[in-house]
Amino acid sequence: MRKIGTVVLTLILFITASAQAQQDSTVKPAAVKEKVRMLDNIAGVVGNSPILQSDIELQYAQFLIQGNAPNADVKCQILQSLLSQKLLVQQAVIDSVQVKDEDVDNEVDRRMRGMIQRAGGQDRLEGFLGRTVIQYKDEIRSDIKEQMIAQNMRSKIIEKLNVTPQDVKAYFENIPKDSLPTYNKEVEVGEIVFQPKLTKEEKSLYKQKAEDLRTRIKNGEDFAALARLYSQDPGSAPEGGDLGFSDRSSFVKEFSAVAFKLKAGEISPVFESDYGFHFLQVLERRGEQVHTRHILIVPVTTEASLERAKHMADSVYTILQKDKKIDFSAAAAYYSDDKETKYNGGMMLNLDNVQTRTTHIPTDKLDPQVALVVDTMKVGATAAPQVFTEKETGKKSYKILYLKSVTDAHKASLETDFPKLKEATYDAKVNRTISEWFEKRRKETYIRVDENYLSCPQLKGWPSAAITAQTKP
Incomplete structure (x- = not known):
C-alpha cells in the first residue's frame, strides 16, 4: 500500500x-x-x-x-x-x-x-x-x-480501428434528421508572414549579453541564480533554467545539435536559434536523453526591422496583384517566414482538429485580428499587408491574408462535412470498442x-x- x-x-x-x-x-x-x-x-x-x-x-x-x-x-x-x-x-x-x-x-x-x-x-x-x-x-x-x-x-x-467511407455513410444515416449537428460558419484562410529580422549589428548587443552571463558562470557564479534573474525563457527561468530530461525531438535543431555533443557538466558556447541567443549546460546523460539547463536572451524587435518587414510585405503584395502567374501558394512557400503554414500553401490549419489536418476553421476559432480582416473580404481576395501582434509573446509581424473559401453555418451533410463526420464516426467506434472491452473485463x-x-x-x-x-x- x-x-x-x-x-x-x-x-x-x-x-x-x-x-x-x-x-x-x-x-x-x-x-x-x-x-x-x-x-x-x-x-x-x-x-x-x-x-x-x-x-x-x-x-x-x-x-x-x-x-x-x-x-x-x-x-x-x-x-x-x-x-x-x-x-x-x-x-x-x-x-x-x-x-x-x-x-x-x-x-x-x-x-x-x-x-x-x-x-x-x-x-x-x-x-x-x-x-x-x-x-x-x-x-x-x-x-x-x-x-x-x-x-x-x-x-x-x-x-x-479504422473507418471506411461506408462506416461514415452508415453513421450519418443513423442520425435522426432532427438531430443532425449544425456546424458554424467556416473559412479557409491563407497567410504569408513577414517577421522582423535584426541585422548582425542589431543582434550583437543581445549576443554579448549572453556571452557576459556565460563568462560570469565560468568565473564561478551560480548558473541557476543567473538563470532566474536574466533568462527570458518563462518556462524554465523560475527553475534556474532547468529543462529536465528530454530527447532530441523535444528541442529545436540548433539546441539539440549543441546539447547532444556535450558531456555532463560542460557548458556550451553561445548559439542562436529562432528563440534568441542561448547557452546551456548538460547536467546528466541517460541513453538517448539529456538533462539540461539554459539561459535564453531574446532580441527585441526594432522599429527599423519592423519597417523592413513592412517593405518586404508590400513588395510581395504588389507582385501578387500584378503578376497573375504567381499564385498565393507559391508565394507563401517562397516568401513566408511561418514554418507551420509556408509548406501548406500558406493555409492555416484548424488547431482544434489537428488529426485531420483540415484547413476549414470555424470563424469563432480564428485569431480575432485575422477574423476582423477576413470578415470584410470576398472569396478569392488577397488583403493588403497589415501588422499583427502575437497574443502570448507580443511579437509583431506583417501578414498578407488570402480568403480561399467560406462555408456558411449549416446542417451536417455527407457532401460538405465528410472529414468531420469521419472523425465523429471514428470517435463513436472508439467509444463503443472501449465500452465493450470494459463490459467484458468487469464480468471477468x-x-x-x-x-x-x-x-x-x-x-x-x-x-x-x-x-x-x-x-x-
Missing part, C-alpha cells in the same frame, strides 16, 4: 496553494495529516488492487483548486476513472504492455516543473511539501507509471465498491454480482 505521506504532502501543496491565492496563508501539516488519516479507507478493489479514499479526495482537491464549484458527484466520476485504470493496468500485465523508465522520468519531470512554476520556485515548493523535490518525485513515480501504462493499454485496444474480474458509492449511476454494473447481492437488504 502506498505510504500515507505521499497523499498528505500532495494535499498540503494543493490546499496551501489555494489558501495562498486568497490570503497568503499556510496549512498546518498536522491538521491535514489527521484529516487524511480519517479518510484513508478502501473505496474500491479491482482484483487484488485497492483504491484508497484518499486517492479520491486528492483528485477532488485538485478539481476544487482549478476553480470548480463543489460537486459531490465528481467523486463518483473519479472512482470510475480509477477503477478503469486498475482494469487496464491488470490487462497490461497479461499483454506485456509497458512504459520505458525514461518516459516515466520525463513525465515526472514535466509535472514537477509545472508544480514548481505554480508554487513560485523550487524552494517554495519544497517548503510546501516538507521534503526535497527529489524525494517527492520518487514517491509519485509509481502512480504516474501506472497512469501511463493504463493509457498505453487503452491505445493497444483501439490501435487497429473481482470488483468491490464501497457501499457509499453504490448509488453512483456511473458505477452501475461495476461491482461483482456476489458483492452486490451481499449489500442488498
Whole structure:
C-alpha cells in the first residue's frame, strides 16, 4: 500500500496553494495529516488492487483548486476513472504492455516543473511539501507509471480501428434528421508572414549579453541564480533554467545539435536559434536523453526591422496583384517566414482538429485580428499587408491574408462535412470498442465498491454480482 505521506504532502501543496491565492496563508501539516488519516479507507478493489479514499479526495482537491464549484458527484466520476485504470493496468500485465523508465522520468519531470512554476520556485515548493523535490518525485513515480501504462493499454485496444467511407455513410444515416449537428460558419484562410529580422549589428548587443552571463558562470557564479534573474525563457527561468530530461525531438535543431555533443557538466558556447541567443549546460546523460539547463536572451524587435518587414510585405503584395502567374501558394512557400503554414500553401490549419489536418476553421476559432480582416473580404481576395501582434509573446509581424473559401453555418451533410463526420464516426467506434472491452473485463474480474458509492449511476454494473447481492437488504 502506498505510504500515507505521499497523499498528505500532495494535499498540503494543493490546499496551501489555494489558501495562498486568497490570503497568503499556510496549512498546518498536522491538521491535514489527521484529516487524511480519517479518510484513508478502501473505496474500491479491482482484483487484488485497492483504491484508497484518499486517492479520491486528492483528485477532488485538485478539481476544487482549478476553480470548480463543489460537486459531490465528481467523486463518483473519479472512482470510475480509477477503477478503469486498475482494469487496464491488470490487462497490461497479461499483454506485456509497458512504459520505458525514461518516459516515466520525463513525465515526472514535466509535472514537477509545472508544480514548481505554480508554487513560485523550487524552494517554495519544497517548503510546501516538507521534503526535497527529489524525494517527492520518487514517491509519485509509481502512480504516474501506472497512469501511463493504463493509457498505453487503452491505445493497444483501439490501435487497429479504422473507418471506411461506408462506416461514415452508415453513421450519418443513423442520425435522426432532427438531430443532425449544425456546424458554424467556416473559412479557409491563407497567410504569408513577414517577421522582423535584426541585422548582425542589431543582434550583437543581445549576443554579448549572453556571452557576459556565460563568462560570469565560468568565473564561478551560480548558473541557476543567473538563470532566474536574466533568462527570458518563462518556462524554465523560475527553475534556474532547468529543462529536465528530454530527447532530441523535444528541442529545436540548433539546441539539440549543441546539447547532444556535450558531456555532463560542460557548458556550451553561445548559439542562436529562432528563440534568441542561448547557452546551456548538460547536467546528466541517460541513453538517448539529456538533462539540461539554459539561459535564453531574446532580441527585441526594432522599429527599423519592423519597417523592413513592412517593405518586404508590400513588395510581395504588389507582385501578387500584378503578376497573375504567381499564385498565393507559391508565394507563401517562397516568401513566408511561418514554418507551420509556408509548406501548406500558406493555409492555416484548424488547431482544434489537428488529426485531420483540415484547413476549414470555424470563424469563432480564428485569431480575432485575422477574423476582423477576413470578415470584410470576398472569396478569392488577397488583403493588403497589415501588422499583427502575437497574443502570448507580443511579437509583431506583417501578414498578407488570402480568403480561399467560406462555408456558411449549416446542417451536417455527407457532401460538405465528410472529414468531420469521419472523425465523429471514428470517435463513436472508439467509444463503443472501449465500452465493450470494459463490459467484458468487469464480468471477468473481482470488483468491490464501497457501499457509499453504490448509488453512483456511473458505477452501475461495476461491482461483482456476489458483492452486490451481499449489500442488498
